[in-house]
Amino acid sequence: MLSFSVHEPPLPPADRLDRATSLVFIKDGFSWPAALFAPLWMLYYRLWWLLGGYFALSAALQLAGSILRVNQIWLALAVAGLHLLIGLEAAPLRIWSLGRRGWKNLGSVTGKTLAECERRFFEAWLPSQPIIAVHAPQQGDRGGWWRANALLGVRN
Numbered sequence: 001m002l003s004f005s006v007h008e009p010p011l012p013p014a015d016r017l018d019r020a021t022s023l024v025f026i027k028d029g030f031s032w033p034a035a036l037f038a039p040l041w042m043l044y045y046r047l048w049w050l051l052g053g054y055f056a057l058s059a060a061l062q063l064a065g066s067i068l069r070v071n072q073i074w075l076a077l078a079v080a081g082l083h084l085l086i087g088l089e090a091a092p093l094r095i096w097s098l099g100r101r102g103w104k105n106l107g108s109v110t111g112k113t114l115a116e117c118e119r120r121f122f123e124a125w126l127p128s129q130p131i132i133a134v135h136a137p138q139q140g141d142r143g144g145w146w147r148a149n150a151l152l153g154v155r156n
Contacts, residue, residue: 003028003110004117005095006125010102016129020122023106024098025114028091035087047097057082 004025012019034041042051058079065075086093095105106125111117 001110001112002114002117003108004114004121005091005108006106006121007095007098007103008106010104012133014133016126016131016133019129019133020126024103025109025118025121026091026094026098027114028108031087031090034090035083038083038086041086041090045094045097047093050093050097054082054086 004027007024007026008019009022012022031041039051039054042048042054061075061078064070065072099105107121109117109121111120
């Protein structure tokens with residue numbers, strides 16, 4: 001069985017079908033692309049803080065290896081272990097990154113395939129959503145009355 005967590009962007013579209021297409025399904029479990037191509041995987045998913053930490057840790061390993069005169073085989077094993085850890089923690093790292101950007105976790109769903117998981121989720125989620133949602137201004141909303149006031153030079 002596969003398990004996915006479902007996430008919604010911070011300012012979703014008003015129409016429920018457009019809102020449904022903006023949802024992201026993140027598969028739980030080990031990620032081979034994250035383990036084999038960690039920096040490229042981080043770039044693809046825009047995990048900038050993680051990428052910076054990866055490069056800092058890699059540089060620290062190389063520096064420690066040259067100062068302590070560690071055999072290159074041990075450094076390669078350390079980097080392989082780091083890639084294995086990234087592959088194991090790929091889903092929580094993506095969820096953490098989306099959470100930092102204001103995405104909401106709508107829940108999780110299980111099934112035999114991604115298509116089955118999507119069908120199960122949408123069968124339960126779509127009927128509970130209004131056809132056109134009215135969004136109240138949220139914290140961090142970039143639009144609103146203050147923007148017009150700033151353009152007109154009005155201060156509170």
